[in-house]
Amino acid sequence: MKKNILLLCGGGGTEHEVSLVSSKFIQQNLIDIGLYNVIKVEICKDKVFRVVNADDSYGDVVTLNFNRQLVGLKTIDIHIAVPCIHGPPGETGEIQTFFELTNLPYVGCGPEASLNSFNKVTSKLWFNALEIPNTPFEFLTDMEDKKRAYDLFDRYGKIFVKAASQGSSVGCYQVFTKAELDQALINAFQYSSYVLVEKMVNARELEISTYEYDGAIIATVPGEIHCPSKFYSYEEKYNPNSKTTTEIVAPELPKEAIEKMRAYAIKAFSHLKLRHLSRIDFFYTDEGEIFLNEINTFPGMTPISMFPKMMENNGHSFKKFFKDIIAKNIL
Numbered sequence: 001m002k003k004n005i006l007l008l009c010g011g012g013g014t015e016h017e018v019s020l021v022s023s024k025f026i027q028q029n030l031i032d033i034g035l036y037n038v039i040k041v042e043i044c045k046d047k048v049f050r051v052v053n054a055d056d057s058y059g060d061v062v063t064l065n066f067n068r069q070l071v072g073l074k075t076i077d078i079h080i081a082v083p084c085i086h087g088p089p090g091e092t093g094e095i096q097t098f099f100e101l102t103n104l105p106y107v108g109c110g111p112e113a114s115l116n117s118f119n120k121v122t123s124k125l126w127f128n129a130l131e132i133p134n135t136p137f138e139f140l141t142d143m144e145d146k147k148r149a150y151d152l153f154d155r156y157g158k159i160f161v162k163a164a165s166q167g168s169s170v171g172c173y174q175v176f177t178k179a180e181l182d183q184a185l186i187n188a189f190q191y192s193s194y195v196l197v198e199k200m201v202n203a204r205e206l207e208i209s210t211y212e213y214d215g216a217i218i219a220t221v222p223g224e225i226h227c228p229s230k231f232y233s234y235e236e237k238y239n240p241n242s243k244t245t246t247e248i249v250a251p252e253l254p255k256e257a258i259e260k261m262r263a264y265a266i267k268a269f270s271h272l273k274l275r276h277l278s279r280i281d282f283f284y285t286d287e288g289e290i291f292l293n294e295i296n297t298f299p300g301m302t303p304i305s306m307f308p309k310m311m312e313n314n315g316h317s318f319k320k321f322f323k324d325i326i327a328k329n330i331l
């Protein structure tokens with residue numbers, strides 16, 4: 001009997017649609033491996049779990065119970081879960097907490113590593129503790145703290161204001177004048193209870209696939225996002241008319257800078273206790289400084305996403321990567 005894999009997608013957050021696209025890539029790879037039954041379930045925007053059929057139509061409404069069973073018209077034992085969700089409740093660690101509670105094995109980072117990486121304040125506190133360079137910042141827990149944001153603005157002249165617990169550039173604002181600052185803070189607080197303010201840098205945007213393969217933590221050479229507007233906004237990320245392009249291998253980077261970034265990626269992966277896969281994003285400034293920007297604990301796997309391509313370019317098969325993780329963890 002083939003074992004049953006629960007491929008979860010959606011989640012209802014700002015990256016819901018992206019996750020549906022990523023899940024197709026993973027589903028196809030799992031089908032190609034040929035060893036399992038893949039049951040795809042979308043966590044829909046109304047928070048209801050629905051089976052997704054091969055033709056993308058919805059099937060049963062289901063629930064996942066404490067006995068590791070998917071319950072709908074039938075009851076199916078689940079042997080491992082793949083939470084292909086960007087943003088909540090996947091990258092925020094909530095779904096993994098449930099898996100832990102029910103002893104259901106799963107692919108990817110645990111709840112703590114997910115949440116620590118997703119929260120933009122917590123992650124920067126970690127980077128500082130690990131002595132991994134990142135952009136100078138302050139954080140606010142309410143508007144009463146706003147002097148700290150004004151002081152940071154006075155220091156740097158242009159800053160980014162970011163809701164702490166958001167992805168896809170939602171709740172993320174460029175601030176070039178003092179007059180814009182209050183509104184940016186108010187807007188960011190609409191999304192999160194903590195707000196990060198940080199120095200805006202002129203930099204290239206680089207990404208490193210960082211993952212476990214044959215028992216080692218691997219960091220690829222950086223790929224590059226070329227975003228003409230210099231702000232990789234929600235529109236630039238997901239609008240079909242986006243002017244942004246990507247390169248699997250960032251050109252003309254000093255060897256020393258590449259090696260530093262790879263070392264920081266591996267340091268972050270091991271100390272934040274990431275597991276299986278991640279994409280770690282950097283800024284490489286015009287002055288040659290390296291800053292770790294953020295960690296994505298379930299990177300995008302859409303046709304334009306770099307995570308699987310950087311892995312393949314590094315000589316590692318995405319199918320073998322997935323097959324090995326499943327073999328090691330499945331019930």
Ligand SMILES: Nc1ncnc2c1ncn2[C@@H]1O[C@H](COP(=O)(O)OP(=O)(O)O)[C@@H](O)[C@H]1O
Pocket residue numbers: 135160162166167168169170172198199200201202203205227230231232233293294
């Ligand atoms: N400090 C910064 N200086 C310059 N650009 C930045 C800075 N922070 C963010 N950006 C721009 O905003 C985008 C989104 O910010 P990021 O922190 O990656 O949030 P998200 O989690 O939403 O992707 C980045 O890809 C980059 O284009």
Ligand SMILES: [Mg+2]
Pocket residue numbers: 281294
């Ligand atoms: Mg980002």
